Amino acid sequence: MATAQLDSTVAPHVLLADVAAVLAAEGDIVRKCVQVLDHITRATGAGECSLWLVTPQGLVAAARAGTMSTPAVELAPLLEGGDAESGPLMVRRLASAGRRLGALVLRMEGGVPADVGTAFSAVANMLAPALGWAEQSRAFVAEADKRARQLEEERRLIHQVVDSLPVSLYVVDRDYRITVWNRKREAGSQGVSRDQALGKTLFEILHRAPAEKLRRELDEVFQSGRMQQFTMESRATGEPRSYRITKIPMQAADGEPFSHIITIGEDVTDTAATSERISRTEQLAVLGQLATGVMADVSPPLQSVSDAAETLVQSLDELARDGATVPDHATEAARTAVREVGRCRAMIGSLLDLSHTGDGERVAMDVGPVVEQALAVLRPLPAFATLTTQVFVDGGVPKVLGAHAQLRQVLIALLQNAAEAMDTQGTVTIRVRAGQAAHEAVIIEVIDEGRGIARGDLRHIFEPFYTTKGPGRGTGLGLSICHSIIARHNGRIEVDSAVGAGSTFRILLPGAPIP
Numbered sequence: 001m002a003t004a005q006l007d008s009t010v011a012p013h014v015l016l017a018d019v020a021a022v023l024a025a026e027g028d029i030v031r032k033c034v035q036v037l038d039h040i041t042r043a044t045g046a047g048e049c050s051l052w053l054v055t056p057q058g059l060v061a062a063a064r065a066g067t068m069s070t071p072a073v074e075l076a077p078l079l080e081g082g083d084a085e086s087g088p089l090m091v092r093r094l095a096s097a098g099r100r101l102g103a104l105v106l107r108m109e110g111g112v113p114a115d116v117g118t119a120f121s122a123v124a125n126m127l128a129p130a131l132g133w134a135e136q137s138r139a140f141v142a143e144a145d146k147r148a149r150q151l152e153e154e155r156r157l158i159h160q161v162v163d164s165l166p167v168s169l170y171v172v173d174r175d176y177r178i179t180v181w182n183r184k185r186e187a188g189s190q191g192v193s194r195d196q197a198l199g200k201t202l203f204e205i206l207h208r209a210p211a212e213k214l215r216r217e218l219d220e221v222f223q224s225g226r227m228q229q230f231t232m233e234s235r236a237t238g239e240p241r242s243y244r245i246t247k248i249p250m251q252a253a254d255g256e257p258f259s260h261i262i263t264i265g266e267d268v269t270d271t272a273a274t275s276e277r278i279s280r281t282e283q284l285a286v287l288g289q290l291a292t293g294v295m296a297d298v299s300p301p302l303q304s305v306s307d308a309a310e311t312l313v314q315s316l317d318e319l320a321r322d323g324a325t326v327p328d329h330a331t332e333a334a335r336t337a338v339r340e341v342g343r344c345r346a347m348i349g350s351l352l353d354l355s356h357t358g359d360g361e362r363v364a365m366d367v368g369p370v371v372e373q374a375l376a377v378l379r380p381l382p383a384f385a386t387l388t389t390q391v392f393v394d395g396g397v398p399k400v401l402g403a404h405a406q407l408r409q410v411l412i413a414l415l416q417n418a419a420e421a422m423d424t425q426g427t428v429t430i431r432v433r434a435g436q437a438a439h440e441a442v443i444i445e446v447i448d449e450g451r452g453i454a455r456g457d458l459r460h461i462f463e464p465f466y467t468t469k470g471p472g473r474g475t476g477l478g479l480s481i482c483h484s485i486i487a488r489h490n491g492r493i494e495v496d497s498a499v500g501a502g503s504t505f506r507i508l509l510p511g512a513p514i515p
């Protein structure tokens with residue numbers, strides 16, 4: 001930077017070179033201008049040299065050098081007509097691309113000499129475009145900032161959307177490199193953090209299948225441009241779960257080659273369980289119809305056998321009373337026949353419950369008393385003697401439209417299971433409360449402290465004849481009957497259970513229509 005003292009006789013081009021050097025230097029234009037103005041005043045012995053800028057506030061002195069000071073009011077009228085000279089004042093308008101940017105003002109007592117005027121005009125001519133560029137670049141920077149902020153906002157929003165999805169999601173590019181890896185995918189079965197995953201190839205991160213197989217899967221989607229979907233079972237979280245994997249090809253614009261693949265993984269374990277349960281309801285209906293047919297055929301002969309066996313028992317008893325010698329095993333055999341036939345009839349009776357026949361009359365009723373009735377049946381049983389039972393019925397629970405005997409049967413079955421799961425020790429809690437939605441207005445929970453149900457078994461417990469109880473102890477029909485009765489009441493039954501932590505069976509029923 002030139003710091004040499006210049007005097008008024010210095011040729012204009014020297015001054016210009018200096019100004020050019022100053023302007024070319026990096027940094028804030030106005031700050032450099034101060035230096036230029038300083039040079040001018042010192043070199044010419046001017047009283048004052050100043051730079052004025054047009055701002056929203058009007059004409060503002062951005063930089064000044066020298067001692068005297070020119071008020072804006074004095075300049076404004078001079079500037080109207082363009083460049084002006086008036087006595088000691090020389091004013092050069094600064095404009096760029098037709099825009100008024102400000103003025104460069106030189107004040108010398110006794111007038112401005114011609115060569116100084118020329119140099120001064122040259123400086124003004126250089127300063128104007130420089131200021132124009134500065135202003136433009138400021139506008140550009142502001143615009144770029146705004147765009148960058150918008151982009152950042154959009155990017156954040158997209159990230160939030162992608163992270164909020166209840167599915168795991170990642171995106172790979174043509175080189176199989178991971179470009180998006182959402183939150184759920186971080187927590188997902190393979191638990192890889194976003195930082196670890198981004199930029200790596202999929203094969204470095206995903207090990208569910210050999211790299212060759214993964215590459216084939218992706219290539220197929222890239223080549224065909226068609227979405228692919230399949231379901232896989234995984235035990236990565238410890239328990240078996242089903243995932244639906246969808247691979248979606250993505251292109252930047254129509255007609256362009258596919259550049260990325262979006263892979264979405266959804267945990268469909270529960271959905272799969274639901275659809276399984278729906279088809280189970282259908283199975284049960286078929287089973288019920290079958291049972292009705294069997295009942296019709298089997299009942300009369302069974303009744304005859306039962307009557308005959310009872311007659312036999314009575315006859316043997318009478319003979320014994322009359323003093324005849326009746327072998328013990330004969331009486332015992334006859335009694336066994338009566339008992340076993342009874343069991344058969346009970347069994348067919350429960351099967352019948354699966355069918356639509358035998359639907360009791362539906363009335364609007366409170367659930368609380370049904371709970372009490374079920375407990376009244378069970379409490380005298382030895383299994384319940386050492387158990388604590390507690391019932392909580394919230395106030396304001398709507399009535400349900402139900403068949404008394406059937407709902408009681410459901411509660412009895414659930415309570416029996418609870419007692420069996422707890423080995424007759426501990427507390428069974430029954431809660432009746434109001435639900436949130438109209439189709440689930442009434443919630444009945446049977447909560448036990450028993451052994452709980454393993455995840456893998458949960459999907460089977462509502463199947464007819466599924467039992468984990470020893471032969472002669474469980475029929476495996478209790479829950480399937482509950483399920484079918486509740487389904488016929490337009491409700492549903494849910495289970496929360498964990499091994500060792502007990503189980504909660506939850507019945508959700510619609511409220512009775514208000515008369």
Ligand SMILES: Nc1ncnc2c1ncn2[C@@H]1O[C@H](COP(=O)(O)OP(=O)(O)O)[C@@H](O)[C@H]1O
Pocket residue numbers: 413417418421448450451452453461462466467468469473474475476477478479480503
């Ligand atoms: N409260 C419970 N706690 C633990 N396991 C249960 C519970 N309720 C039902 N189960 C399981 O579900 C199976 C089926 O129950 P259910 O249909 O009532 O038939 P059953 O009681 O005759 O075995 C039971 O054998 C048991 O393994």
Ligand SMILES: [Mg+2]
Pocket residue numbers: 413416417474476477478479
């Ligand atoms: Mg049972």
